[in-house]
Amino acid sequence: xxxxxxxxxxxxxxxxxxxxxxxxxxxxxxxxxxxxxxxxxxxxxxxxxxxxxxxxxxxxxxxxxxxxxxxxxxxxxx
Amino acid sequence: xxxxxxxxxxxxxxxxxxxxxxxxxxxxxxxxxxxxxxxxxxxxxxxxxxxxxxxxxxxxxxxxxxxxxxxxxxxxxxxxxxxxxxxxxxxxxxxxxxxxxxxxxxxxxxxxxxxxxxxxxxxxxxxxxxxxxxxxxxxxxxxxxxxxxxxxxxxxxxxxxxxxxxxxxxxxxxxxxxxxxxxxxxxxxxxxxxxxxxxxxxxxxxxxxxxxxxxxxxxxxxxxxxxxxxxxxxxxxxxxxxxxxxxxxxxxxxxxxxxxxxxxxxxxxxxxxxxxxxxxxxxxxxxxxxxxxxxxxxxxxxxxxxxxxxxxxxxxxxxxxxxxxxxxxxxxxxxxxxxxxxxxxxxxxxxxxxxxxxxxxxxxxxxxxxxxxxxxxx
Numbered sequence: 001x002x003x004x005x006x007x008x009x010x011x012x013x014x015x016x017x018x019x020x021x022x023x024x025x026x027x028x029x030x031x032x033x034x035x036x037x038x039x040x041x042x043x044x045x046x047x048x049x050x051x052x053x054x055x056x057x058x059x060x061x062x063x064x065x066x067x068x069x070x071x072x073x074x075x076x077x078x
Numbered sequence: 079x080x081x082x083x084x085x086x087x088x089x090x091x092x093x094x095x096x097x098x099x100x101x102x103x104x105x106x107x108x109x110x111x112x113x114x115x116x117x118x119x120x121x122x123x124x125x126x127x128x129x130x131x132x133x134x135x136x137x138x139x140x141x142x143x144x145x146x147x148x149x150x151x152x153x154x155x156x157x158x159x160x161x162x163x164x165x166x167x168x169x170x171x172x173x174x175x176x177x178x179x180x181x182x183x184x185x186x187x188x189x190x191x192x193x194x195x196x197x198x199x200x201x202x203x204x205x206x207x208x209x210x211x212x213x214x215x216x217x218x219x220x221x222x223x224x225x226x227x228x229x230x231x232x233x234x235x236x237x238x239x240x241x242x243x244x245x246x247x248x249x250x251x252x253x254x255x256x257x258x259x260x261x262x263x264x265x266x267x268x269x270x271x272x273x274x275x276x277x278x279x280x281x282x283x284x285x286x287x288x289x290x291x292x293x294x295x296x297x298x299x300x301x302x303x304x305x306x307x308x309x310x311x312x313x314x315x316x317x318x319x320x321x322x323x324x325x326x327x328x329x330x331x332x333x334x335x336x337x338x339x340x341x342x343x344x345x346x347x348x349x350x351x352x353x354x355x356x357x358x359x360x361x362x363x364x365x366x367x368x369x370x371x372x373x374x375x376x377x378x379x380x381x382x383x384x385x386x387x388x389x390x391x392x393x394x395x396x397x398x399x400x401x402x403x404x405x406x407x408x409x410x411x412x413x414x415x416x417x418x419x420x421x422x423x424x425x426x427x428x429x430x431x432x433x434x435x436x437x438x439x440x441x442x443x444x445x446x447x448x449x450x451x452x453x454x455x456x
Contacts, residue, residue, distance in 0.1 A: 016417060020424035029425065041421065051370060052418050055303055055362045059427060062093040069305035073116075073312075073323040074101055074149045074179060075207065075238055075270065076305040077092040 019044035030060045087146035087173045092305075095360055095422065096144040096429035097347050100174075101312040101323040102132055104161060105153040109183050112213035114242055116278035116325040116388070119153045125315045126158060131337050132165040135313045138343035140172035142431045145311075147205075150178040151323065153315070159194065163201045170202035177205035179240075182226035183218050191222075191229035205236040211249050213242065220257065227258050239269040245292050273298050275386040277326040293385035301365040301381050301390075308360045311347055319343055321350040322359075325388040331395040344431060351430040354408050357415050361422075364390035368400065371407035 022044045023029055032040045037060075038053040048056070069076040090096040105126045108119035117123075139145050148169040150162050155178050166176040178198070185191035195203070210223050223239075230237045239258065241251050251269045254260075260267045274280050276290040293299055310323040318328065319335035334353075335346030350356045358367050365384045372379045384390045394400050422428035 016420040020420055023421065023424045033421075033425075041417075046417055046421070048417055048421075049414055051362055051366055052414050055366075056418065056421060058302060059093050059361075059422070060425070072272075072306040072310060073103075073151050073325060074099060074177070074306075074310055075240065075268075076098070076309060 016046065019046045030063070033057060033060045085173050086175060087144075089146040090144045090429060091427070094144075094427045094429060095308055097139075097142040097309060097311055097431055098144055099147040099149050099177075099310045099323075100135060100139040100145060100169075100343070101149045101151055101310050102127060102135065102155075102165065103151050103153070103312055103314050103323075103328075104132070104155045104158050105315050107157055108153045108181070109157070110154070110181055110214065110217040112217070112279065114211075114213050114244075114274045114278070114280040116275065116280070117153065117327060118279045118282075123153065126161070127313060127315050127317065129161055129164055131313070131317050132161070133168045135319075135337060135343050136165065136169050136172060136174070138345075139311065140174070141344040142311075142347060144429055144431075146174055148174050148176055149205075149310070149323075150176070152179075154180050154183065156180045156184050156194065159198065163197050166198060166201035166203055174202075175205070176201070176203040177207060177236075178203060179207040179209060180226075181210070181214050181218050182208045182223045185222045185226035185229065188225045188228055191225040192232060195226075195229045195233055195235075199233045199235070203235065205238070206230045207238040207240055209240045209242070210254065211242045212247055215249060224258065237267040239267075241269060241271045242274055243271050243298075244274045244289060245296060271298070272325075273300065273386060275325045275388040277389050277392050281389075290385050290389075294382050296385075299385055300387060301363060301384060302387070303361055303363045304359050304387050304391075308347075308351060308356055311343065313337065313343070319346045321347070321356050322391075324391055325386075326392040329392070329395050331401070332391070348431045354412050354415055355404065357419065358408070358411060359391070361415065361418050363387050364394055367404055367407075368394060370411070371404040372400075375403060 034057050037056040038048060041048055089098050106117050106119050106123035107121055109121060111120040136148060148165065155162050162178065169176055184194050208223055208226055227237060239254055241249060241254060243250055251271045255262060255269045260269055273293060273296055276286065276293065280286065304322065306322040306324055308321055312320040312323040314320060314328045317337035318330065318333040319341060320332055321334050334350045335341030335343065364387050365381055368379050368390055369381060394404060419428050
């Protein structure tokens with residue numbers, strides 16, 4: 001189990017908040033993230049590692065439209 | 079017992095990380111003894127969640143804004159139908175709908191299937207998940223599944239059929255769709271496959287190692303983000319609070335709380351959302367966690383070292399050295415996780431609960447002793 005919390009991080013979140021505002025203003029944000037999350041986020045000054053970029057791309061690609069997720073005692077439609 | 083029905087809760091989109099389901103694992107008892115069962119369920123297991131704890135967990139979970147479902151699993155929850163019915167009524171009082179996972183062993187005739195489902199439907203059951211595959215077929219005739227499916231249709235339940243497969247599977251999703259007459263694009267009835275995870279009874283015996291090696295090379299094996307962690311909050315039959323309902327034996331190292339200790343489910347879940355390890359598991363999955371955490375060490379792990387995400391979590395949480403490696407890696411990963419969460423929040427795809435201290439007005443709970451776990455066996 002982790003010993004510290006994400007929310008307690010001492011991190012300069014100004015850049016992230018600015019990026020979040022910019023993301024909301026994008027027209028095809030999901031398509032852009034799905035195509036290349038790393039490059040798209042870098043436009044807003046946010047850098048992510050390859051694993052994070054891949055995970056973001058996969059999540060937005062799912063679109064929440066629903067087929068059961070594997071590996072769960074109950075299903076989650078993602 | 080209140081049967082007041084509040085306005086139904088709306089679940090978040092499927093790709094959103096949010097608490098969506100309270101999974102009550104009522105008992106590990108099961109009249110079957112499936113070869114791949116992650117809990118090693120059979121009638122030799124002991125213990126049963128009592129109604130008072132089930133209702134308390136439901137009251138706590140009702141404080142979680144996005145949580146819209148209470149889902150009964152086991153073992154087989156149909157061994158304790160009256161407990162399930164009373165807990166369903168209690169959940170309905172909070173506007174939650176009910177679901178249950180079963181082998182359908184109880185549906186020996188069409189009449190019996192309808193008679194058993196009827197009081198549960200009256201109490202708020204809207205969804206039935208039937209597990210069926212080669213291992214289940216050794217104990218349950220397909221006729222029973224057909225009876226359960228027919229009864230579910232008669233009561234307009236949403237229906238899922240979960241098929242656990244490996245390389246040699248005779249029963250698969252396609253064959254069951256044909257036999258049960260379920261169209262691939264039917265929005266209310268779905269048949270889906272999951273590959274066996276090498277956990278529980280699937281990890282027992284001499285053949286397990288060879289079978290796991292085959293699964294590691296199976297293209298269907300899933301090694302991505304965990305869509306159960308932080309979303310399906312499980313209460314075990316002993317009252318432990320787990321942040322997922324993964325296909326692996328209950329492990330105290332994974333527990334985020336304990337009803338017996340007086341812990342509140344909503345507070346435990348809020349704390350889990352602030353825990354970077356559970357965040358990492360939810361966003362990238364335990365295989366990635368282990369691959370990245372061991373990358374610079376003497377024994378780096380590869381994706382193909384795992385036959386699924388649940389077996390990866392079992393390896394992580396049963397190995398103190400691996401857990402130490404991961405905790406050390408979290409120091410390097412934390413900033414990336416904050417960014418990841420921030421991006422998802424901006425898209426509305428991360429909805430962490432706040433630790434509310436306000437108790438929602440709870441319906442009364444009829445906490446009379448639950449029936450014995452043998453009530454419907456045999």
